[in-house]
Amino acid sequence: MTTDKYDFAIIGGGPGGIATAIEAAVHGIENILLIDKADNHSSTIRKFYKDNKRVDKDWKGQSVQIEGNIPFMDGTKETTLDFFDQLLDEDKIDTAFNTEVENIIRKEDEDCFVITTATQSFKATAVVIAIGKMGKPNKPSYKIPPSIQEFVNFNLDKCSTGEKILVVGGGNSAAEYAYELADEDNNVTLVYRKPTFSRLNPENETILKQYNGQEKLRLRMNTDIESVENEHGKIKVNFNDGYYTIYDRLIFAIGGTTPIDFLKKCGMDLDETGNPIYDEHYRTSVHCMYVAGDIAFNTGGSIAAALNHGYHIVNSFMRRSGRIYAHTDKVEAFFEKNPSFKPL
Template structure:
């Protein structure tokens, strides 16, 4: 039978690890931790220097640990080892090298559907803790600063009746192109390969339907050579020797800005582009939570992100009619566990 997770956590940083471990400590089963990187804590691995100090009270923030994870001062290496130990207890399923592209809620089953590049996961609750490091990829060639108002990496600032080039071959690029074509725009989708290989079936069907109905144009097996400013418009020169002038170009060539991801999932945002949530970190969508820097000004504090996981777990327990005091905690039952 298809596995249904009690909670699926999108993001393998401290907020995600904290939520997964606290959930396991308190007896919640069928926990899934997903991350697009090849391991957890990718920010620490990539951006912390060797032997860098990792302090619980980061940048003068005195943080009391609210939950059951005994996080202490250490180094990059000891912190990663500690998180390895937490995730090695075999109570948490992990799916690394797995980027979640979209989250929807099925009205019939009341389950969340997490669409990844090549697989679908289902869960009763979802926690989004992707951090601020997720940024759209940008092309290697130079984009003139004078065109910054006409070059997009999402659908912000787009209007109607524009001639638009969408660049990319993934699901986001296809969704951008189809959505823009519905807004009375003239849309071209350019992709450097001769065929699409990463689309989910639904997007692929819609794309070729729109192409056949001439709602948009496909320009495959073609790459971009350069971008220039042509009297305030975007002049795009292609590797096949041709050029075309557009009102706007939109890049969807990998990487997703956290705000775009949250909006796409249906999470309401405030005026500053922050997700709206209650005291339990729960968004406007029941059983969908946010944690970590994507929603809070934690300043990169690992301890604060771990506390978010504790609060979310308490909310999950309340929904199940349980309290933290009713369950014997993991660390008391595992005296050999060491930091």
């Protein structure tokens, strides 16, 4: 680290955090720190996206206009990670991976934050909380016996071929897990507690219905799970319709939760569902504390939209701190130094 006081300290190395760091660098802010508890940036993409998974700029078919200076476009998991590598490598942004923030305290007398980790503390004028929800996936209310937990997943880790698999959930992650596993010669059932899907993008819904019709996978709708047991080393799933089925593997894709305790410790106001309250510039109730990325989406959002968060946050910070946004000479110098960027 090059200083013990930063203009921006960004907690979370996903798209929203990366965008905030890059937008700040583009506009001449020099002291920027990006922190993530994982060993690299974009841990959600690395962990929860299957290899070669499509990454669309217009997620769920919703067109998102890029408002800032990051020319994001459609790609795959690998090209997206390469792109973010390039962004962080282009400019001098301090990074601290394998670092978990324990506390953030606002020091009004010093007009800054003190950010504490297990090994050190440092100060920052502004803090951006850009931690994801999927780092803490939702878990079922019923108990999973310890003897079969190695066969219970919250992503596609350790999945192989030729398995009988039950995927639980009704969102896009559940749908994508189901048909991708079916493509790898697994016997897949997708169970959803409601009679119809309400959160799928059109493409995923079309693929699911097609695969169900071709018997490449089975949709078990309007059905919930009552309990899970160990049946001779396999997973016995008891459904609320009175039937049970034995599976080799069980995958939960039932969403992620906002880390409420951490947000409360930071001092920000939350709504009745535990999500942070923020304005159109992603400012929270704490002066100079912002939210970006997944945690700023109440119902889920795209990478492109998260990139726009960074643009609005830096815009707001520079206006409120009395700086002129879009210093033309600094922006032009940045693009001359970094030709892979193109102003939009």
